[in-house]
Amino acid sequence: MSSTRTVILGSSFAGLTAALELRKRVDDSHEIVVVDPRAEFTFIPSLIWLPFGLRDAKDVTFPLEPIYRRKNIRFVNDAAARIDIEGRTVTTAGGEELAYDYLFIGTGPRLAFEKIEGLGPEAGHTESVCNLEHAQRAGAAWKEFLKDPGPVVVGTAQGGSCFGASYEFLLNTKHQIKKAGLEDVAPVTFISAEPELGHFGLGGVGNSNALVEKFFGRLDIEGLPNSSIDRVTANEIELASGRKLPFKYSMIVPPFSGVDVIANTPGLANPMGFVPVDEQYRHPDHPEIYAAGVAIAIKPPDETAVPAGVPKTGQMTETMAKVAAHNIAAEINSGKTEALPLDELSAICVLDAGNSGVIFKADNVLARGERGLHPKARTMAGPQAHLAKLAFERVFISSRKRGKIVL
Ligand SMILES: Cc1cc2nc3c(=O)[nH]c(=O)nc-3n(C[C@H](O)[C@H](O)[C@H](O)COP(=O)(O)OP(=O)(O)OC[C@H]3O[C@@H](n4cnc5c(N)ncnc54)[C@H](O)[C@@H]3O)c2cc1C
Known part of the structure; x- marks a missing residue:
């Protein structure tokens, strides 16, 4: 041509x-x-x-x-x-x-923060890590939080799809709270549009529901799937269920x-x-x-x-x-x-938890019917998940900087 x-x-x-x-x-x-x-x-x-x-x-x-x-x-x-x-x-x-x-x-x-009153770092009261500028603001807010800690709410709003990011941020936040010795004053709640924990918008990946519930139990995190946010005020998230969640720090992935x-x-x-x-x-x-x-x-x-x-x-x-x-x-x-x-399409997803995590791998993640719910799904939990994310970061950034696709 x-x-x-x-x-x-x-x-x-x-x-x-x-x-x-x-x-x-x-x-x-x-x-x-x-x-x-x-x-x-x-x-x-x-x-x-x-x-x-x-x-x-x-x-x-x-x-x-x-x-x-x-x-x-x-x-x-x-x-x-x-x-x-x-x-x-x-x-x-x-x-x-x-x-x-x-x-x-x-x-x-x-x-699309504007879809929920009070959501988001610019016109609202919650943080975001969806882009660099938001993550930097979330860092400044974290420093303030450490001076005056209290309840934390992390999650994905209705219409959101980036569930992995909110789980990772949740587990890293919990890890940091523990490191800072703030567990008694900073209880952590997770809210999500998913019908059940570990659903990820995909119907689950292997035993992801059981794994996430186990993690939540061990880390003492309250999980509220099926949540829809009515509005956010300066210090409270109001759910459609009527429940009000007070917070001193909150990161919510918005609708996309x-x-x-x-x-x-x-x-x-x-x-x-x-x-x-x-x-x-x-x-x-x-x-x-x-x-x-x-x-x-x-x-x-x-x-x-x-x-x-x-x-x-x-x-x-x-x-x-x-x-x-x-x-x-x-x-x-x-x-x-x-x-x-x-x-x-297949998916390999690492959920980092600060010093540990879970690796999910599933073929045909969107398949239904005869192929059922991604039958070849595999999960692996442990410190190797954290190391895998670190290795991925290093290889990706160093190769792409040179204009190379190696992964
Ligand atoms: C916190 C977080 C953690 C994540 N962790 C993982 C992970 O561990 N593993 C994983 O596989 N995925 C992860 N994801 C998902 C991953 O980041 C996305 O899948 C990926 O960024 C999608 O790439 P994209 O190019 O489609 O869109 P984006 O990365 O959003 O890029 C869109 C680009 O389009 C540009 N753009 C926007 N408007 C215009 C315009 N009008 N004209 C020209 N350009 C425009 C933007 O500036 C941007 O550069 C994570 C996501 C988040 C938010």
Whole structure:
């Protein structure tokens, strides 16, 4: 095919992976342009440690431009503000128009704090660790908490999907409370939209329910699944059940939706702002548009009483991005495309607990029916889980900084 241009929106797990993978597969006559308002990649999985001073920003971020320069990929450090599907053009907030032959969407979630009164660090009373700035604020609030400790509430709100993050933050918080000798004054409660503990928005992974309940019992954490938050005031979380949870420190993962530029483009997204894709991670109505990661629409495998989304982990995101990049390259090079149905996605998830943790591994995490509830699920609890997360962090950051995909 004559020279093409692929525009990639977002440069995190989805976008960076797609850009590097595509560059491996198409020669330099084919232009790749990555657009992201963030100049640095943030290794989001480590943000659970930032509030406790175990990491700082420089440990978990690295600049994107040098990686792209080396790979002959153009990096536009700006947000996409408008997408014209008919005209195949993206316009950035700064007014640059980028025509494309292929568009890849990896813009992740919009953190929809406004859906719950009083939620979130900016206009509300709860902390978040969903991005670097929020994790830094959560760290400043933690320092204040240590001066005047009291009850702690951690969880995931209704409409949230990143359950693993709230469990990890919970277990790390508990670990820090114990280290500081504050267990008597700082009881910890976990609230979640999941119908049961360890459900993760997936119907559970192996024996995850029993494992989480065991952890909670041993650590004396009260778990309140099926929780829906009515509102948050300066020192209390009011649940739809009528229960009021006082807190001195709270971190709640908010509901997720798609980012505005995607949600506001007619014909691109579902009502939540997420992009529908087929088995090739391609938009069903616009074959030149691909998407991966948190930006895509995935129907929850089960109905739950309180709305609970499907987690799209970093590892799932990268798998999807690789398939999408492979398929864009196949279009460009007239090669063979590949398919990976959503219900064949596997997940490896490490829940860190500060000095211990649990590793979950499951194939076909979204499968139901004949294949049942991911029959090949495995779990392993112990200090090796914490070490696995440390190793993953080190390998991921050092290889991606060099523009290499090794995991
Ligand atoms: C605290 C926490 C811990 C986690 N731990 C783990 C873990 O241990 N293991 C794991 O596998 N997963 C983990 N996850 C999940 C993982 O972080 C996500 O799966 C991953 O970040 C999704 O990648 P993404 O590229 O789809 O979206 P994101 O990482 O959210 O990236 C979206 C990118 O799009 C950019 N963007 C947004 N709007 C625009 C726009 N208009 N134009 C251009 N660019 C735009 C953003 O700046 C951002 O760089 C964790 C998540 C959290 C919050």
